[in-house]
Amino acid sequence: MNRQEFMTESTPANLHFHVVSGGARLFKSLPDGRRQIIGFAHKGDVLPAYPCTHYHYSAEAMHTLRVMCVPTPYLRHLHETSPGACAASLNTARQLLVGLHNRLLMLGRQTARERLAAFLIAQGTRMGRGELWPVDPGISRADIADFLGLTTETVSRLLSAFHREKLISRQRRSIHILDLDRLRAIVAHSE
Amino acid sequence: MNRQEFMTESTPANLHFHVVSGGARLFKSLPDGRRQIIGFAHKGDVLPAYPCTHYHYSAEAMHTLRVMCVPTPYLRHLHETSPGACAASLNTARQLLVGLHNRLLMLGRQTARERLAAFLIAQGTRMGRGELWPVDPGISRADIADFLGLTTETVSRLLSAFHREKLISRQRRSIHILDLDRLRAIVAHSE
DNA sequence: CGCAGTCTTGAAAGCTGTCAATGCAAGTGG
DNA sequence: CCACTTGCATTGACAGCTTTCAAGACTGCG
Structure with missing residues (x-):
């Protein structure tokens, strides 16, 4: 299952993925093939989410990969009813933001x-x-x-x-x- | 109040800022002065937040700027008790993630x-x-x-x-x- | 062993940065 | 009202870092 793309940019986002084992590459590409890796996901990670109806990046298995799929509506329901779950998601999102800010500095200025x-x-x-x-x-x-x-x-x-x-x-x-x-x-x- | 820095990198994060009017530059800098602007904040925006105890970027007024300060503990309390408020914050965080992913592609590959x-x-x-x-x-x-x-x-x-x-x-x-x-x-x- | 894919290395080109000078507009003080 | 200053913006010449193009070398595998 190496290099298998299980999540594609601009595809309806029906599922959220949790990585159970293995690793995945998250990336975006330009029409001419230039590619930018957004990040890597390892065991325990949840693939950073999307506010709209479509995924905003693609993901592919790195070697072996097992993921757990969670329907988007279910997660939304969970967030709206359980403050704890929502706060946890908010926290991981914020950590991602900090990481991305650092990478912006890296890509832009280093x-x-x-x-x-x-x-x-x-x-x-x-x-x-x-x-x-x-x-x-x-x-x-x-x-x-x-x-x-x-x-x-x-x-x-x-x-x-x-x-x-x-x-x-x-x-x-x-x-x-x-x-x-x-x-x-x-x-x-x-x- | 032009160019006044009201939020500094690696300073204890006691307050969250809402922009009431005017605009702000959000940026990170390297020790030798190289600077990367993370984004701009305008009327209605909440400055993207930080999971830890310190700010991870600096912010300065662009021309005129009025901000509303919210104590961090208060916001945390709000998020833990009101699912709606937390879900709203999560949603804006996710929109920021999408924007940052695009900028990663831009800075890295365009x-x-x-x-x-x-x-x-x-x-x-x-x-x-x-x-x-x-x-x-x-x-x-x-x-x-x-x-x-x-x-x-x-x-x-x-x-x-x-x-x-x-x-x-x-x-x-x-x-x-x-x-x-x-x-x-x-x-x-x-x- | 030979093939396919990846990694390494070299030479040359190109894009962007650096350094430097000039232009332009607004503000200041005589 | 007019030098003079100050802060940006523009432009040019040149250097340098990274990419591009190309050729080998290495590794894993059938």
């Missing part, structure tokens, strides 16, 4: 080098205190590029540069952070 | 020409059926640039190009759309 460093940090430190995780090998260069608004070539070149500078190590497709502090410095004041 | 055309269309057709409005003269070239992730020089050059191509007219600082269809074509498939 260099390729800064963006990639920020991405590696985000991937490497996700849901861990000081733990350093490798970047999910299911995420291809093309995914990174489409997430950061770059080309795969630029991503590849920068990864090679980071490797030369001993900031990261690469084995197979997975990337490990070697020097978190220096990566942080790159993001902060464009080393 | 050219300067396409971004400016999209901006002019958005400004020129806001809250009107077929009505064409001039771009708010209170929005400077620097604002447009910081909104689109460009420089003022690029914005200026492109506006001149659009003017030469008879897509827009300029008088003082306000811009009028002359050929909406052709602008739309620029956005859609990169003319």
